[in-house]
Amino acid sequence: xxxxxxxxxxxxxxxxxxxxxxxxxxxxxxxxxxxxxxxxxxxxxxxxxxxxxxxxxxxxxxxxxxxxxxxxxxxxxxxxxxxxxxxxxxxxxxxxxxxxxxxxxxxxxxxxx
Amino acid sequence: xxxxxxxxxxxxxxxxxxxxxxxxxxxxxxxxxxxxxxxxxxxxxxxxxxxxxxxxxxxxxxxxxxxxxxxxxxxxxxxxxxxxxxxxxxxxxxxxxxxxxxxxxxxxxx
Numbered sequence: 521x522x523x524x525x526x527x528x529x530x531x532x533x534x535x536x537x538x539x540x541x542x543x544x545x546x547x548x549x550x551x552x553x554x555x556x557x558x559x560x561x562x563x564x565x566x567x568x569x570x571x572x573x574x575x576x577x578x579x580x581x582x583x584x585x586x587x588x589x590x591x592x593x594x595x596x597x598x599x600x601x602x603x604x605x606x607x608x609x610x611x612x613x614x615x616x617x618x619x620x621x622x623x624x625x626x627x628x629x630x631x632x633x
Numbered sequence: 634x635x636x637x638x639x640x641x642x643x644x645x646x647x648x649x650x651x652x653x654x655x656x657x658x659x660x661x662x663x664x665x666x667x668x669x670x671x672x673x674x675x676x677x678x679x680x681x682x683x684x685x686x687x688x689x690x691x692x693x694x695x696x697x698x699x700x701x702x703x704x705x706x707x708x709x710x711x712x713x714x715x716x717x718x719x720x721x722x723x724x725x726x727x728x729x730x731x732x733x734x735x736x737x738x739x740x741x742x743x
Contacts, residue, residue: 524676553731562735563677563722578730610676619665619726624676 523547524625526611532631539598541628543611551614552594553622554578554586556607563610569594601632636660637734639723645740646713654708654737656723663725666699666706671720671736680721681708713741 527542545552553568555578565578567586575586583605587595594613598605608629612622640655656666665684669677683690683699683706690697696709710717720736 555733560735563724563733565731568731579732612676619682621667621679621682622677622724622731623679626674626676 524611524613524623526609526625526628528628529626530629530631532633533598533601534633535601535603537598537601539601539630539632541596541598541609541611541630543594543596543613543625544592545594545611545613545623546592547613547615547623548591549613549615549623550591551616551620551622552588553612553614554584554594554596555610555612556580556605557610557627558607566596603632606630606632637723637725637732639721639734639737641737642735643738643740645742648713648715648741648743650713652710652713652717652739652741654721654723654739656706656708656734658704658725658732661725661727662701662704663727665725666697667724668695668697668706668708669722669724669733671722677722677733710739713739715741715743717741 524545554566555563569588585597608627610627612624614620614622636659638657667682668680671677681697683697694711698707720738722736724733
């Protein structure tokens, strides 16, 4: 089974801090994704990557950046955390192109105080 | 941008009945549509994919339909069980973006 592991289940940070969320997948998937999930808004795509060192903006990239130095690892960076970035963050991976199922981690619940 | 609507935020049904969830989309004609299940505190889990040239897809007690004219997919769970209680999400790819609906929370009452 595909395993997508997110480094933390819960994280509390302060406004203005630089925050790193890490995601690792163990199935050699080409594609990796970062979403945030908020009540009433559902899952929204922040960034995705189809290859090492490659990134594409999703629907809501503002305030975020990503890094993919190795195929199995995709990091989401909040450059200067703000309270409106308090959310559940979900990482996913998939093989091939966009018609393939995505495999999700269990999420990081991030609170910015 | 793509908009995906799922019929209701919450749906309660009696055990043994068929649950029907709706997913409507606009602004694009996707080649396929996916359905996921999400349990509290967990990430979504893929259930089914249906392509635009497939009118219907089945997997055990699950059935998905895809009407590209109506821009709608229906997700059915037959002989529902309390263990089917979860949030169900539909999703589609538009260009190189991936969009999820907000989900429908299903509760199956024993």
